[in-house]
Amino acid sequence: MKLILEWTYKTPKGAVAVLRSEAMTPAQALMIAEDIEKTGRVQSLEIIDEYDSTWMIKELKKYLKEMETEPHHITIYFDGGFDIQTKASGLGVAIYYEKDGKSFRLRHNAYTAGLDSNNEAEYAALHLALVELDLMDVHHQTVRIIGDSQVVINQLNGEWPAYEKTLSDWADKIENKLQALGLKAEYELVPRKENTEADRLATQALQGTEISGVIEIQS
Structure with a gap:
């Protein structure tokens, strides 16, 4: 905030x-x-x-x-993977935050079906991250959202229009979730090599490996 x-x-x-x-x-x-x-x-x-x-x-x-005593200084890394042959998607998110004077990292991934493109999987991964913030009771603050999807980042920060209805619906879903939590997003587009953690989580989800956990980051 x-x-x-x-x-x-x-x-x-x-x-x-x-x-x-x-x-x-x-x-x-x-x-x-x-x-x-x-x-x-x-x-x-x-x-x-x-x-x-x-x-x-x-x-x-x-x-x-x-x-x-609540999570703050939130940074989200997200990535979505899509297998065009099986129509399966892997979603990966890494959330860094501070609480009680300590630093933490939450990692979570998910396998899902029913999406139609890699861009949709990217949006779904970001929405998964916002669901995690809701579960963490994160509210009324500014969060950094980092990804390597030009489509998602540029559409959400208003630089690109969302002509496809499916993606436009996802963008609305993201904005509505942010508003419901009282969050202001600061979007940052990075090269894929700077988003390897979320990318690996998405790949592991596609391969059937589920990951979910929080660790304290030692300085």
Whole structure:
């Protein structure tokens, strides 16, 4: 989640100016908001998120305290594989996150039938990752989504139109899931060689090897 501060500044002689910050993290916003209040020059101070909702300082403090014990700093790697001969698909996701001051990695894959293309399998893999976030109770924050599918990444970030109804439906499904969880996605397209973990998980799913688990990452 990114926040913007909107400060209505009032001088001792009554002159007023409205100052608006750049987007910043919740922790930065709280620190600066508390510092602004100490100036004694505040007519009003609003903390605004990406959905134009306004936060009070005490609400932001509570949110940050809860975030310490909940998964945050989420990065998703996803990949989908499709066997044109069998019409089978393998979905692979790797989710990196922090919780209680520690770093973790969740890996999960799935075999599925009924999809019609590799692009659809890529979308299904990303949706699988969002389902995992839902199960982890991840909500109201920004998540990085990394993949090597030009179609999925460019369609979801609005650079490419989704002319195929099947893919358009998947894009809507992804956006609806993000909205339901209160998540803002930052998409990143990478070369396949930088997405090998998710690719391997998708391949293993196609081969019938199921993988699901979480490990702590030692620094």
